[in-house]
Amino acid sequence: MTGTLTVLAGPSGVGKGSVVEALRRLHPEIWLSVSVTTRPPRPGETDGVEYHFVDQAEFDRMVADGELLEHDAHLSASYGTPREPVERQLAAGGSALLEIDIEGARQVRASMPDAHLVFLAPPSFDELARRLIGRGTESPERIRERLDRARIEMAAEDEFDAVLVNDEVEAAAHALVALMTTDS
Ligand code: 5GP
Secondary structure: OOOOEEEEEOOOOOOHHHHHHHHHHHOOOOOEOOEEEOOOOOOOOOEOOOEEEOOHHHHHHHHHOOOEEEEEEEOOEEEEEEHHHHHHHHHOOOOEEEEOOHHHHHHHHHHOOOOEEEEEEOOOHHHHHHHHHOOOOOOHHHHHHHHHHHHHHHHHHHHOOEEEEOOOHHHHHHHHHHHHHOOO
16 A cells, blocks of 8 residues: 655745644644755754755765655755655555645656645735745845746646645645545
8 A cells, every 4th residue: 555645836935834834833743755955954944854954966966866756956956855755655655745846846746646736826926926025125126036937836736736725824734634634
C-alpha cells in the first residue's frame, strides 16, 4: 500500500508559509517534507526543521545525483525536495505534504502523476497585489515585476486538482487537512 502525496503551491505572496506554519501547530502528526535550500536561515529558523540549509555545491551535487524529486531557483537561491524521505513515507503507506512553488508542483506532477496538487489562491488579485506591494519600500519597477509574475502564476490555477482560498490562515490549514484526508 502506498500513501498519498499532496502538494501545496501557489503564487508568491499568497501565504503558503503561514498556512503550513498553522498546520504544523494544529496537526503536528502530519508528515511535511523538509526542503533543501541555498538561502541563509532567517532568525528563528533551525537547520533540519524549516529547511536543510546547504551550499550551492552540495545542492548541485544533489541535483546531479538525482536526489531531488523537484527543484527550482528564485530570488538568487535554489530550493528542492529530497526524494528519498518522501518515497519512504509513501511506501510506508503514510501521507506526505510538500509546500513548494508552482514550477516545482509541475515537476512533481510529471514524475508522480498520482500526486494531489492543491493551489492556494488569494481572496482576489487585488488582495495579492496588496500583500506583494507590502510596505511600499520598493521601486515602481520592482512592484510591476512582482505583479506581472503574480498574474502569470495565478493563471496556473487550472493545472491543479483543487483550489483553496487563503481568506484566513487557520481556516485554510483546516481545509487543507480535510483535502488530505479525503480520497480523491
Ligand atoms: P522562502 O525562502 O520564503 O522560505 O520560500 C520561497 C519560496 O520557495 C516559496 O514560494 C516556497 O514555496 C518555495 N519553496 C520552498 N521549498 C521549496 C522546494 O523544495 N521546491 C520548490 N520548487 N520551491 C520551494
